[in-house]
Amino acid sequence: MSCGERRAEQEESFVMTFQDLFKKSALELFPNQIEPLTLILTLVIAFLVGMGIFAVYRRCFIGVVYDxxxxxxxxxxxxxxxxIIVTISTNITLSLGMVGALSIVRYRTAVKNPLDLMFLFWAITSGIAIGAQYYYIALVAWIVVTLALVFLKRIKGSAGTYVLIVTYRSDPAVEEAVRRCLHAQPGKFRSKVVKGGTTELTMELYLKTDNLNITQPVQNIDGVQDVTLVEYRGNLEA
Known part of the structure; x- marks a missing residue:
């Protein structure tokens, strides 16, 4: 056998050995199946953590309407x-196919409340950790995030954001009286709508819970027809 043929045979043997090593490593990283008890334990822990997130969302919700x-x-x-994580961790071929399938999915549901988006991300993160059998990570994360939400909600402060809508007769004297009455209140002007002989003024006010009787002095102004005060928990445009 010539020197060139011997070298070609060695190179071919090296390629085959490397391919076998790669396949063996891939099979070791992705076992063919998962134990039934492990699967049941994973689903039970995922359900319990999900119910924990459910309880925290219900308790700490600060949006407009509870969903x-x-x-x-x-x-x-x-x-x-x-x-999904359990499934793709047991089969390398299935994992690649699922990644490709999920990459073409598009969700067009608008999430208006940033806190709702945070809870969705929390649920996804917990599912990934539990599916990868890092149960303690999901449990510790649930405890830490819950404590952080409770703490941040308590330090929010006693002042809240309210929207005051005043409907009055389109008269400069009446409007001046309304503005003079609201001048001492912390807040800012939002809009003014004039329809025929009626004007609707919208103000954003920052009031404490013990100072919600601002509607009475405005209602007592001659020419004011209606006063509405609503607590606002969404995002206001600048």
Whole structure:
């Protein structure tokens, strides 16, 4: 056998050995199946953590209207993400196919409250950790995030944001009296709508809970027809 043929045979043997090593490593990283007890434990922990997120969302909700459907989806999302992670961790071919399938999915549901988006991300993160069998990470994260939310909610302060809508007769004297009455209140002007002989003035006020009787002095002004004070918990445009 010539020197060139011997070198070609060695190179071919090296390539085959490297391919076998790669396949063996891939098989070791991605076992063919997961134990039934491990799967059941994963789903139970995912459900419990999801219910914990459910309880925190219900207790710490500060949006405009409580959305029970979104809260239910947090529990189911934790379970589904855990199932996805368990599935792709047992088969390398299936993991690549699922990544490709999920990459073409587009969700167009608008999330208006940033806190809702945070809870969705929390559920996804917990599902990933539980599906990867890092149960303690999901549990510790739930404790830390819950304590952070409770603490931040308590230091929010006693002053809240309110929207005051005053409807009065379109008269410069009446408008001057309304503005003079609201001048001492912390806040800013938002809008003014004039319809025929009626003017609607909208103000953003920052009031404490013991100072919500601002509507009475405005209502006593001659020419004022209606006064509405609503607590606002969303984002106001600048």
């Amino acid at each position: 029970h459907a979104l809260n239910l989806s947090l529990v189911i999302m934790t379970l589904l993400v855990a199932v």
